[in-house]
Amino acid sequence: MITQHKLLIVEDDPTTALLYQGALRSIASEFVVYSGIKPVLFLLENDGIGEFDLIVTDLKLPDGTGAELVREIRKKNSQIPILVITSESDSVSIIEVMKENVQDYLIKPVLPKELLKKVEYHLSKRSLDYKTSILEKEKIISLEKLLDWYSFKNRSLEAGEFNAKELHKNLFHVLRASLSQGAGFGILVQIIDIIKGMKQTETGDYILEKEILSILEENANYSKKVLNTFAEIENIIFGRVPEEEIPLSLFWNELKSVANDLESQTKIKNHKILISDVSKNQLENHSILWNREYFQKLFRELLINAMKFSLDSSSILVLLEWKSDSISLSVINVVGSDLKIGEGIPNEYLDLVFEPFFRLTKNLYERYETLDFGIGLSFVKETVQKFGGTIRVSNILDHLGENVEPKVEFKLTLPYSSSAK
Numbered sequence: 001m002i003t004q005h006k007l008l009i010v011e012d013d014p015t016t017a018l019l020y021q022g023a024l025r026s027i028a029s030e031f032v033v034y035s036g037i038k039p040v041l042f043l044l045e046n047d048g049i050g051e052f053d054l055i056v057t058d059l060k061l062p063d064g065t066g067a068e069l070v071r072e073i074r075k076k077n078s079q080i081p082i083l084v085i086t087s088e089s090d091s092v093s094i095i096e097v098m099k100e101n102v103q104d105y106l107i108k109p110v111l112p113k114e115l116l117k118k119v120e121y122h123l124s125k126r127s128l129d130y131k132t133s134i135l136e137k138e139k140i141i142s143l144e145k146l147l148d149w150y151s152f153k154n155r156s157l158e159a160g161e162f163n164a165k166e167l168h169k170n171l172f173h174v175l176r177a178s179l180s181q182g183a184g185f186g187i188l189v190q191i192i193d194i195i196k197g198m199k200q201t202e203t204g205d206y207i208l209e210k211e212i213l214s215i216l217e218e219n220a221n222y223s224k225k226v227l228n229t230f231a232e233i234e235n236i237i238f239g240r241v242p243e244e245e246i247p248l249s250l251f252w253n254e255l256k257s258v259a260n261d262l263e264s265q266t267k268i269k270n271h272k273i274l275i276s277d278v279s280k281n282q283l284e285n286h287s288i289l290w291n292r293e294y295f296q297k298l299f300r301e302l303l304i305n306a307m308k309f310s311l312d313s314s315s316i317l318v319l320l321e322w323k324s325d326s327i328s329l330s331v332i333n334v335v336g337s338d339l340k341i342g343e344g345i346p347n348e349y350l351d352l353v354f355e356p357f358f359r360l361t362k363n364l365y366e367r368y369e370t371l372d373f374g375i376g377l378s379f380v381k382e383t384v385q386k387f388g389g390t391i392r393v394s395n396i397l398d399h400l401g402e403n404v405e406p407k408v409e410f411k412l413t414l415p416y417s418s419s420a421k
Contacts, residue, residue: 005123006030008049010040010057010069011085020056023112024119028053036063044076052080054123056115059086059097067097074100081122085110114346229375232294236382241291243387245417248327249283251290255318255329258299265304270313273303278320286327287417294383301376302410306333309408326389328413332396335408344395344406353393354381380412389414 005028011017012035021031032052034040043049055073059066066084073082081103098105104118235241259273266273306316310333321328335344345353356378384391391412398405 004029005053006032006051007119008040008052008055009033010035010037010055010061010066012036012058012062016058019112020110020115023115027116027120027123036061037069038063040069041072044072047076049073049077049080054081054083054119056083056085056119059084067100070097070100070102083115083118083122226375229379232297233375233379233382236294236386241294241386243289243291245287245289247284248286248288249280251288251295252278252283252320254292254296255299258296259303259318262300262303262307265307269307269310271307271310272315273318274315275318276320282322288327288414289387289417291383291387294386298380298383301380302331302412305376306331306410309333309335311335323413326413326415328411330409330411332398332407332409334405344408345393347395350393350395353377354391384412384414387414 007024007028007030009017009020009031011020011033014035017033017035021033024031040049057066057069061069066086070082070084073080078101082101084097084102084105085108086105087108103122106115106118256275259275262273265271303316303318310316314334317330317332319330319332321330354377356375381391389412391410393408393410396407396409398407
């Protein structure tokens with residue numbers, strides 16, 4: 001049965017508009033398509049915009065911009081979900097329009113499944129008030145950093161100047177400096193403004209309420225954790241992390257210790273961490289280079305990442321694979337259906353999950369006590385590469401059960417140390 005949703009599409013290319021309608025036909029019974037801004041403004045003047053459940057608009061239109069249109073819509077209606085569609089080169093435009101309280105965006109060429117997934121999600125949240133919140137503002141800041149990174153990286157690639165080591169040095173140094181000066185932590189600025197409006201003593205001192213102090217401390221601690229992670233990544237890139245040669249038995253025992261420490265997190269969604277059995281002889285006969293503190297955090301990031309994105313009451317598998325010159329560690333999980341990303345990570349995102357500030361979903365996972373800032377897997381990648389290894393993520397099919405089951409695998413490979421080869 002087709003859900004009775006009515007959608008407004010603002011797109012000047014008729015073929016593209018038809019493509020969008022075809023992609024959304026399963027969730028909408030009525031479409032209204034306009035090729036420019038003027039008809040929509042007429043609707044606004046006559047209070048006709050409220051009859052729609054969601055708006056999809058291009059940012060580039062023949063009689064104006066999508067940003068102008070969004071601003072006019074928001075003057076009359078703060079709740080209707082709006083999705084903007086643009087080209088990859090429009091990063092500045094995307095940032096500006098997101099500040100007008102746009103719920104989501106898509107970059108051309110638009111994949112029908114991706115469009116359907118995003119529209120479905122925002123229609124399901126239709127009853128919520130979409131007024132701009134501090135969280136939404138933080139999302140904009142995160143988006144800005146992500147788009148700046150893509151633009152910088154693409155320019156370097158096109159100019160033939162891509163040097164991975166120097167690129168990462170510049171990136172993390174600039175971002176960390178920016179964050180330490182307050183960018184990205186708008187909530188702290190908001191709290192300071194609140195404090196300024198509080199009661200003052202005769203000498204001009206502010207009387208700080210207990211609740212405000214608690215919020216301030218909480219967000220200051222969060223900010224500190226983010227900056228500390230950037231400092232750790234900087235230490236890796238600039239060669240400040242000491243390394244030592246250890247037998248694989250120590251590596252394996254540390255992994256099991258971290259997994260045991262995460263027992264309380266496994267109870268959040270009733271998960272089990274299943275670690276494969278390995279030969280003690282092989283563990284003692286091979287060595288690798290590592291830094292204990294950094295690998296503890298690496299193990300924790302990979303396991304919690306698997307739990308956050310796993311199906312309830314499922315198992316996270318940890319496997320070790322022996323090779324002639326290296327060892328591979330795999331963390332495998334089933335993707336939760338509540339994430340609305342399908343049965344695995346979309347192929348177009350597989351190369352992006354390790355990029356700074358990239359987040360597969362907008363969900364926050366406070367119960368796992370993680371940053372949810374899009375830099376945890378960046379830390380993992382930089383750590384693995386520091387010690388001569390590689391890491392990749394892929395969608396796999398598990399044939400071991402009664403039914404073939406799609407899963408996601410994070411696989412890191414580390415070389416044996418030279419003295420152990």
